[in-house]
Amino acid sequence: MYHHGKPNNLKMELLASLSIIGYILSTLSIKNMLMQFNQKFTQTLFCIVLLLSIILTSIYTYDLASSHSMQINFAIALLVTSLILNYLFFLFMFTKPIKHLGVILFPLTIGAILLTLFFNFEKEQIKIDNSLILHIVVSIVSYGFLGLAAIQAILLKHQEYKLKNIQNSSLNNVLPSIEKMEKVMFELIILGFILLTLSLLSGSPFVILDGNQNLLQKITFSIIAWVTYSYLLFKKFSSGVRGRQATNLALGGMMFLFIAYLGTKIFFT
Known part of the structure; x- marks a missing residue:
């Protein structure tokens, strides 16, 4: 094994x-x-x-x-991400539904x-530069919040689909109301977005100075994700966007972050 x-x-x-x-x-x-x-x-x-x-x-x-x-490597990075998600879940489950x-x-x-x-584990791995530790920690925590928001978005899509099609669902019966679900999703996105912004600000200088192609790909997809979340939050506070458009944008942003954090070595090597 x-x-x-x-x-x-x-x-x-x-x-x-x-x-x-x-x-x-x-x-x-x-x-x-x-x-x-x-x-x-x-x-x-x-x-x-x-x-x-x-x-x-x-x-x-x-x-x-x-x-x-x-x-x-990919497996360790995915495990660390899952672990951070669990830490955040444990900390917030006492105060949030x-x-x-x-x-x-x-x-x-x-x-x-x-x-x-x-x-x-014999495949090529990436050595962590000590100067990047702060950037990595902020990035992982931001991905943690946005990852929880993405899970919330998936459950919201399920909830809305069942309601729209007038289908009974045991999961829907125990979930909070759609309004509460959306409120929590946006709270998680706002926290994650703030940290993602700090992550990009702390990581960009290393890309400029180092010119590392792998880092450049990560930053590029992170910026695309940042723009996606920016648009979602702009629509939220300007026109009160809800429903399918909100969940699709939340999942779209997470997809770009997944590629940035875990997928660049899969798709671009």
Whole structure:
């Protein structure tokens, strides 16, 4: 399962397996909470299991990255992104109605962990320049907020489709109202957009000075994403855009960020 070059495979497999089990239990707990089964006990259990899952995944991610001298490849980058999403989810779930996002987030995290188990780590990796650390941290957190907003947009599209076609849906029955869903989506987008702006401002000088083609591609797609989110927020505050147009723009912006952050080495090498 693990490729040559990963130390202490048994420990890594155990961490990965426990993390996956934790996220499966978290997904089931979310389902029970949304269906309002034994709310108090389920919520307490959910918080404990999710926190342990995040801690285990953090240890696994750190060990995985350390075993490759903190070099980044697609699988590690995707896992780090998923981990940041989970941290943000955990921090904000106590103050925002976002627990339903776990229905999509946790299976995606399981997929990211599984990918690291089968990824060929002998392929070329990117060495992190210490001077880029701040830019990378701000970028990842901004992608985290915008990633949660994209998940919210997917659920909103499902919600609106079922309502438009007058179809009953067990998921729709437990989701917050469309108005609340849209409000949370835009709150996440605004936070992510501010951080994305800071990320572009902190990363652009390195592209100008270094001339690195890979960095140039990332910045280019990040700028396209920034323009997309700028247009969405402009439409939101100028004409109160809602519904399909809002969710499509939110997902479009995330698609460009996905290419910028994870996809340039896939599509352009």
